[in-house]
Amino acid sequence: MLALSQPAYVLHSRAYRESSALVDLLTPQGRLRAVLRGARGKAGTLARPFIPIEVELRGRGELKNIGRLEAAGIPNLLMGEALYSGLYLNELLIRLLPAQDPYPAIFEHYALTVLALTQGRALEPLLRAFEWRLLDELGYGFALDHDCHGQPVTAGRLYRLQVDSGLEPVEQFQPGVFQGGDLLAMAKADWTAPGALSAAKRLMRQALAPHLGGRPLVSRELFMTLKEPSRD
Structure with missing residues (x-):
């Protein structure tokens, strides 16, 4: 099976077995869960929230395998209230976004919102706009x-x-x-x-x-x- 390469952001990761990580990804193709093997190496340093990455995913099942993971841009360094706001966005997506359903508009809006958080823009308008866009894209607007x-x-x-x-x-x-x-x-x-x-x-x-x-x-x-x- 050909691997699918696409842009992504890590929403959450946790240790999995001895040296792997279980990673929740946001991609234009939706929210995906994948195993990153050798998570203690270079790839593991990139498997963190708010870093734009390029991933190559393998497997037909719901749980994918990450065949390749590379940086695809400058890391978005969030601190203080901006960091907690970013974590809030990630948790919303994990809780609300159906797995493996494509939402390219949500992916694009997320990328722009994280960048705006990095730039020190006012938090409340950014969060309200993201919540509204998420509800609308999911059909709850x-x-x-x-x-x-x-x-x-x-x-x-x-x-x-x-x-x-x-x-x-x-x-x-x-x-x-x-x-x-x-x-x-x-x-x-x-x-x-x-x-x-x-x-x-x-x-x-x-x-x-x-x-x-x-x-x-x-x-x-x-x-x-x-x-x-x-x-x-």
Whole structure:
């Protein structure tokens, strides 16, 4: 069988047997799992998150073998909050992306987002844009400027998210609702509007929760630990 060579990023790796690693990869052909033999050598130093690589995969089954692994660009060095943000993106992809289903647009958007994290761009707009693109590509997206009845969202009204149908107008304030003005700002990616970013964070959490199940995100817990003040 001919080996398939393609660009990739490592989402996660762990030790496997004596000297190998079990690697979760993001490629244009989807999320793939493969065995990297001799992981303690040069290839192992490249099998780390955020490094653009070229991999040659062999095998017909769900678990592939990495026949070749080479650097395909400059490593993206993430530190501090940018690093935790990158780990969050990786965990989202592992949890939500179906194995071996091609999503080339997600791969491209991931590569651009990681590069933007490296460049020190503002984190919150990058994370919200990635979450939104991921939901949309997976078929879970919804309109931000129209409600579930097809009517335009109005700045002065309140809305709640119905995951299966989209935004539903409500007449009275209740926990978890959104201002129409914030929703319209999100639709235009206008993050200068007061409250738009915090509302977008709440909205994305509500939209993602049913697809993540009840298990918390490890990266989110690590990020909250990082932001807790020292208690020396």
